[in-house]
Amino acid sequence: MASTIVSSIGQGTGLNITEMVDALVSADTAAKKAQITRQTNNNTAMISGVGSLRSALTTFQDAMKKLNDSSAPSFNAYAATSANESVVKVTSGNSAVPGSYNIVVKQLATGSKVASQQFAGGSSSAITSGELTVSQGGKSYKIDVANGATLESVRDQINKELGVQGISANIVNGDGGSRLVLSSTTTGAGSDLSLSGIPELEIDGTQQMAGSGAGYITAKAQDAELTIDGLTVKSAKNTIENAVSGMKMELTGVSTQTNGVGNPTSVTVAQDNEGLKKSVQAFVDAYNALQTTITALTSTSKDENDNLVLGPLTNDPTTRSLVGDIRKVLSEVGSGDQLTTLSQLGINTTKEGTLEFNSTKFTAAMNDKKLGSEVQELFTGTNGLFERMNKAIDPYNATDGSLATRKANLDKVAKNLEDQQAALERRTESLTESLTKKYVAMDTMVAKLNAQANQIKSVFDAINAQAKGS
Known part of the structure; x- marks a missing residue:
């Protein structure tokens, strides 16, 4: 390094060689350095923005997947309850009919x-x-x-x-x-x-x-046997579907008896507006969380000096296309009978792009228009909202989607910028060493000339002194 070749102050010229060299090197490399720094910061912000967007999309899709879990349906219009789950557990589907039933389990299937x-x-x-x-x-x-x-x-x-x-x-x-x-x-x-x-x-x-x-060992294999409101039902399994329309029963134990008569367990099927409302609100919340992230990534703001600050994905064409595709799904008409749009459930888009849920309008749709049995079809049915939403998002968020491709290209840019930075640092070091050697050589030459001048001056001074003395 130049700092090991010469001290800062030249002995011949008295100039600060280190400062001169630094100034010349900076003048030569400053523009390229600023360009690399600016491009690196922008590229890093975009990588972070793409990562945040993909994470938000994945979270939204996971939320829809959870709401579409076939083992725990989230949009059933009816809820079934059992007064004694140690005898029978019950769940209901959209084809259930409100009512109450007395269940007596005489024996379990074995x-x-x-x-x-x-x-x-x-x-x-x-x-x-x-x-x-x-x-x-x-x-x-x-x-x-x-x-x-x-x-x-x-x-x-x-x-x-x-x-x-x-x-x-x-x-x-x-x-x-x-x-x-x-x-x-x-x-x-x-x-x-x-x-x-x-x-x-x-x-x-x-x-x-x-x-x-x-x-x-103990007994032969046997069917389950029970009565539903006094009517006998037999089943090879302890899980019985559609013995009562739209209701699934899981037999868990044999009914106790009083005077040799089985004690009935009351099972009730009723409209589940609150459960539907909770599920609809969960979708609205999941979508709004996604929209909030997109807004943060694409919005603009002002810094303390009133300068415009762009988000990492502001004006990004891929993000604009994604937002357009998602919002298109929200406005499409579904394939249901009476219930075909989100607005019928009190769900509307705000000017900020988020969804608002009007619970009063939802309750009216359930109680007055009797749309509860169609909510599941609207969200999770064939070509329902979830299916169409995933089709809109997958081209962007799949492992081989456009956002993954975008991330790969940004990573290549980052590597190229790292290579440019390394090359600039090598040039800076080489130029510093080269200029330092040149100025050291110049300073050495000036020092020699100064020494020769001093010698000549000494000779003339001696001659003049001798002349004056004679």
Whole structure:
């Protein structure tokens, strides 16, 4: 570096060489340095802006996905409640009808659980090789048992090959020996397990085991049985759909009895305006959060010196296009019957671009116009608002969308600017060193000339002195 070549003040000229060199280097590089700094700041702001926009879009899409969760529908017009969820849990859909029902659960649906004969040798007992057939409900599954098999290896083979069918096996070690125990997640009468093909593993799942023999353990598989307002209903599963129109029941226990009569559990289906209102408000809030972020990224402001300050995405054509596509979805007419626009629910766009929700108009749409059953279709139905909104956003926010491409291009610009900055720093260092050497050489030459001049002056001074003395 130049600072190691010479001190700041030249010995020959008396000039501050360091300051002169810095001034010349700055004059040569200042414009390029300012350009790189300005472009870097703008590019960094745009990268940050694109990142913030993508994050806001993802949050908005996640909110719509949550509201469209099929396991917990958010736009059901009706809500079903159970007075005793330890007996029956209930949910309802838009096809439900308001009303009350008395439910008595006599028995739950159960699956088959069977055991083999006892093996005195425990889990290591040898099993004859051959083809073991596991049958259930008219279906059969074949398992090839190899030579040298044991009760334990057969258990593992069943679990590996039939686990996907909901059939599992284990070994229970009891008095007198070990048994291979099989159970199934399939419920309902007629789903009893049976094993055949290998003599010592044969099990008739419809016969109760006795002594050391094989059979079902406690009871055969059975259907659920219940009454709804006194009418008998049977089901192979404990989850029953549409026994009451639009209502799903999950049987969780058997009803208690009084004097041998089952105690009924009251189930009620009623209009759920508050639930719908909460879901609609959640959408409005999610959209407004997105719009607030977009406004912050695209708006202009004034600094303390009254200079105009642009947002990182102000006048950005991609963002303008995105906003236009999203707002177009809000104004489109849906495919519903009576309910086709958001304004019918009291949702309107403000001049700031956000949504406002008029709860009074919403309540009137629910109570007076009876539009509750159509809200789900408007938002989550085929070609509903959510589907159209995602179609509008995906070209921008997908992993290969325009915003991802934009980010990649901005990253390339950032790398190019870093390379330019590195090149400028190398030029600054080289120019500083070159100019310093030149001025040091000049200063050295001036110092030599000054020394020669002083020597000549000394000679003349000596001659003059001698002349005066003579």
